[in-house]
Amino acid sequence: MLIKRPWGQRRDYLTDALSQLAGWIRDGDCIKRTLQLDDVQHALLTERITVAADALGVRPQIRRLDGRTQIKVCHEADGALTQAEVGLAARIEAAYTQLTR
Numbered sequence: 001m002l003i004k005r006p007w008g009q010r011r012d013y014l015t016d017a018l019s020q021l022a023g024w025i026r027d028g029d030c031i032k033r034t035l036q037l038d039d040v041q042h043a044l045l046t047e048r049i050t051v052a053a054d055a056l057g058v059r060p061q062i063r064r065l066d067g068r069t070q071i072k073v074c075h076e077a078d079g080a081l082t083q084a085e086v087g088l089a090a091r092i093e094a095a096y097t098q099l100t101r
């Protein structure tokens with residue numbers, strides 16, 4: 001059951017959640033992250049992200065640029081970030097930590 005939050009509170013929720021996600025930057029209504037990965041790690045991470053993204057119904061934009069992996073997560077419809085986007089970012093962080101520790 002989705003808890004109906006007044007806008008102000010919801011916005012705070014997202015700000016709090018994002019403050020836990022070190023390295024993620026807000027870009028308008030999206031959040032983005034750049035990761036230092038080699039090609040093998042990039043392929044593994046992309047695979048894991050895809051599984052999580054499908055489960056959450058979120059479609060991240062992933063690209064490879066100058067040996068770095070860039071990820072951008074936006075909300076499909078009206079732009080407002082939801083728990084799904086923030087949840088995917090957290091899953092991406094967990095996968096990144098597993099791959100690089």
Ligand SMILES: C[C@H](O)[C@H](O)[C@H]1CNC2=NC(N)=NC(=O)C2=N1
Pocket residue numbers: 032033034061062063070071072
């Ligand atoms: C067209 C699309 O917005 C771009 O290719 C996306 C892909 N993922 C991205 N990820 C990050 N971190 N920064 C970007 O500017 C970015 N751009």
